[in-house]
Structures are given as structure tokens and as C-alpha cells.
Amino acid sequence: MMSFAQWGNALYFGKKSYGVIPRKRTFAGIACALMAVSIILMATLGFNQSIEFTGGSQFTVAGSAQTDQQAAYDALAGEGITSDVRVSALGADSIRVQTASLDTATSAAVRDALAQAYGVDSADVQSNSIGPAWGADVTKKALQSLVIFVALVTVIMTVYFRSWTMSCAAMIALAHDMLVTVAVFALTRVEVSPATVIGFLTILAYSLYDTVVVFDKVRELTRGVWDQKRFTFGELVNLAVNQTMVRSINTSIVAVLPVAAILFIGTWLLGSGTLTDISLALFVGMIAGAYSSIFVASPFLVILEERRARTREHTAAVEAARARGTESAEGTTPAAVRVAPVVPGHHLGQAAQPVRKNRRNR
Template identity: 30%
Template sequence: MSFKNKLLHLNFVHISKRCYTFSIILTIIGVISLAVFGLNYSVDFKAGSNVDISFTKNVTSAQIEPILENIGILEGSKITPGVDRMSIRFDEVLNEDQDHQLKGEILKLDSGASMEINTVDPEMAKELAANAIWAVLLSSLGIIVYVGIRFEWRFAIAAIVALLHDAFMVVTIFSIFRLEVDLTFIIAVLTIIGYSINDTIVIFDRIRENLRFAKQKTRQDLIDLVNKSVSQTVMRSLYTALTVFIAALFLLLLGGASIRMFSLAMVIGLLFGAYSSIFIASPLWFVLKSKQKNKPAKAS
């Protein structure tokens, strides 16, 4: 039997039990990692300066470090080299004199170099962080309302759990591996939320269509309905995920340093988005629906 045929005949509801275990374990690891290490915030979310330098010749980190040490700004700095480019992040806001000295020393190394300095003060950093959190929360709330109106509350709960699962998995990976979180990361999370809910709604729509004509006398009838609905849409979900994944992967491999974290978050989020739509959202709806069917009828 081919891989496609095996996939179409999977018992998705049964497999979901293992998927729940995997996701719960990863969630616990993520909570511990966030509690102990937190996130590696970029200058976008904490006070500091970020210097982007474009060179016309090859300049290495080893040549830059003595310059920073002489100016007195090496401590608390992070150098990220690239092709003809270099990014230097400082935990402290550089003053005007330090900016001037750094620019002068860079021009001594490469007279054709250009330098751009972005500074975020503490108040602006707090405002950006708060706005990012509100953006994620409000978008999630809007999706709950939309799915609740279009379908029913069980679909809405299953969708939001899958959606938050995908976003948190990305946050977990970034926390564990100490990857930098900047504004592009927030954009990626919001994009992942949109992708995840779109993929989930396609499966939910098929479940709703099949509900119109399916018998629902037993728990097994409901299991068969969910498995049938997922199998009818699983290839579409995988093809869509693969298409977007390839684009995001090449963006990660060939894109510049400025969008690297965005691309990486997209790659991770797309994988978890496809996984949760198939193995988390629909089986969770089944759990909620089966509990309703198991409730005893009220006496009239």
C-alpha cells in the first residue's frame, strides 16, 4: 500500500492520543524553559542600540571586537556577521560620542562602509512588547468569535486550542534554543495563526458537511465521521503546508539576516500548524462532541 493510501486510512482519532501526549510534554518543557530562561529579546523589546553595517570589503568579527573594546562598549554586545554585512546589538543605548567613535573606526577599516544605528529607549521597548501581546490576544479573540458564529462553540474551542498550541510551540523552540525574538517574530506568529486557522477551518467545514448525512447513534459513528472528514482533506492540508513550507525554507536559506528569525519562525510554525490541524483540532472537537452525546437526557 502506498504512503498516500496508508495516510488516507489512518485512524486519526486514535493516533491523536499520542499526539496529545507529545504536545503536553513539549508544552511543559516550554513552560519550564520560559520560567527559567525566558525569551532572548532583541533590541525591539528592550532598551539598547542595534547597529547595521554594510561593508565594501571583507571585515571579520575579530577586527570589530578590539574597536568595541577600545570605545568601552564590547561588554553587553553581540556581533552577528553576514555576507558584506554585520549587525551589532548593544544592551545599552549608545550615546552620541560612542556613535561618532564607532562610525570613525568603521570607516578606517572600510572607507566605503555605511552604518545605520537604531535605538530603542526603555519606554518604547515596553510599549512595543505590550502592543505585540495585545495583537496576538485580540487576533485570537477575533478568531474565536468568527469560528463560534460560523460553526459552533465546540469548533471554536478546538480551533483556538490548536491555534494557541502552534504559537506556543514556536515560542518554546525559540526559548529552548535562545533564538532572538524581534518584531518580525511577532509578524511570523500572527501569520502562523492565520495559516493555522485557515487549515483547521477547511477540515471543520468538511466535518460539518458530513454531519448532515451521517448517522450518529454511537461513539464509533462519530469516530468514523471525524476520520472520514480528515482523510478527505488531509492531502490538501499537506500540499498547502508543503508549498508554503518550501517558500519559507528558501526564504530562510537565501534571505538576509534581517528576516532570518521571521523565516525560521514561519518554518517551525508551518510544521506545527499542519500537525495540529490534523491531529489536535479535529480529534479535540470529537472529544467535546462525544461528551455531549454521553450526557443523560433530561427528564421532561
């Protein structure tokens, strides 16, 4: 059985290859379907927004001997508060209670009721209130940050790769990762907080990093692609995807494992409200980013390139050369890409190599 290292070497040198680009329209269709479903989920289900976005009152009970959430619901019901109440455990001895905005007198009554329900002193129940105007300002700033980030990245990608098709393909992959991650929050009803927004911005950077790694290899392999008739643009992109596949997998595993530990340990041991928001965003976003760099960005890059006349003409010329069975300047026309292309030239022979001087004759 082939080891992981042998598998990686076989992928790099083209001895083993997965046809990602030959199935580019299938993967592009899957990506479009995922984005469409994500938009539908967000539109129909909405989000479970935290108090920072909606505004309201929050109470935190610390040092409690028991964390039964029903006790909080009963305490608030005794004060006539039964709607818009959210209770979650924070660690092993704390409870967080969120309600709609309450006046000062009602807040004091709720604080005393929670202290009595959990057997703690009133001083151990912290309370604070957040107005809806502050939550609206947080939402506005978050959207502004996202728009500015995407605009700057689009310009930087275009300048860096000197190719608008690479920039557009990277942005499509970025939109795929963002929509899928946000849809998971709409589906699971995990609370969306300012920490979640930080997680979203972080996965955008991670997604771009993985895509840039693949596109750097694409740029390397496709340098001078129009001057040869052995390989099509799509074949070289497919080789680049296979050559960077192992690196993408390794990078993703190393990044996802600690985040998964935070997500699952935080949820099971510390309570669902502790670090779940940001860790879930990172967990889903990193996996989606690794997937999209190979199965979204690369297929869309080839699809966009094949809309250009230059690419179509070159592909037709390569296929015509293969049909004639002729030989190009680089050698016999291959059936598949097996090695990375080299700079045109030839080996000068052993006689052209530097000769080491015999020191005994000096």
C-alpha cells in the same frame, strides 16, 4: 506500489484509513506534553530580544571588504564596551553591531572605531538609538494584537461552525502552534524582533485556515449524525481527517518550500541576521499548523464532544446496534466507515430518469 494519487483516493473513499481518532487520547497527551515543555523552555531560557524590544544603540557598517565579527568586538573593546554586545553579518559586505544605550559622544567614538576596523569611511557607518520606552510600547502593542486576534477568531469560529466544541478545539490547536513556535525561538536563541511578531500573527491565520478545512469536512460528514445508527461521531471525524489529509499535506508543502528557501538561503548566504526571524517563525508555524489540524484539533474535538450526553448516548446506541447485528435504515451495519454518509433516501430506478425525445419523430 500505490501512487500518491491512488493513496489519496483510497483515503477519501475509506478504502485506506489511519486511526487518528481511535488514538485521540494519545495524540492529545502528546500535544499537552509539547505545550508544557514549551512553557518550561520559555520560562527558563527566556528570549533573545532584539534592540527594538530592549532598547539600545545600533551601528551598521556598509561596503566593508571583510565581515569578520571579531573585528567589531575588538573595536568596541578598545572603547571600553565589552558587555551587551551583539554582532551579526548582513549579506556579503555589511556588519550590524548592537550595544546597550550609548550617549552621543560614545556613539561617535564607536562609529569611528568601527570605520577604522573595517576600512570604510565614517559616513558608511550608520548609527541609531532606540529607547527602552519605545521597546516596551512595541511589546505592549504586540500582546494587544494577539489578544484581540484570538478573541475575534474565537467568536467568528463559534458563529461559523455553530459549535462551541469546534471553536475550543481550534483554539487549543492554535495555542499548540504558538507555544511550539515560540519555544523554538527560546531554544535556538534566534533574535525575536517585530518581524518575528508579524510571523507569529501570520502563522495563527495559517493554522486556523488548515483547521477550518478539516472542520468543514467534519461538519459536512456529521450533518444529521444523530439521526442514523451506522457510524459514531468519532468515526465520521476520523473519516474527515483522512479525506483532508492529502490536501493538508499538499498545501503545507507548497507553503513551506519557499519559506524554507528563504530561511536556509538567507542564513547561509546572506547571514544569520537577514530574514531569519520571520522565516523561522513561518517555517516552524506552518509545519506545526499542518500537524495540529489533524493530530490536535480533531482529537480534542472528539474528546470535547464525548463529554456531552447526546454524543455518549448516540455512541452507545450505535455500539448496541452493532452488537445485536441488526440492520439500520441505511443498510447493513459496517465494520468501518468506508464512504461518506448520504442524505437518507433511495434510488428510484432507471424508469424514473428523464427520457430523451427522439428528434426524428418530432
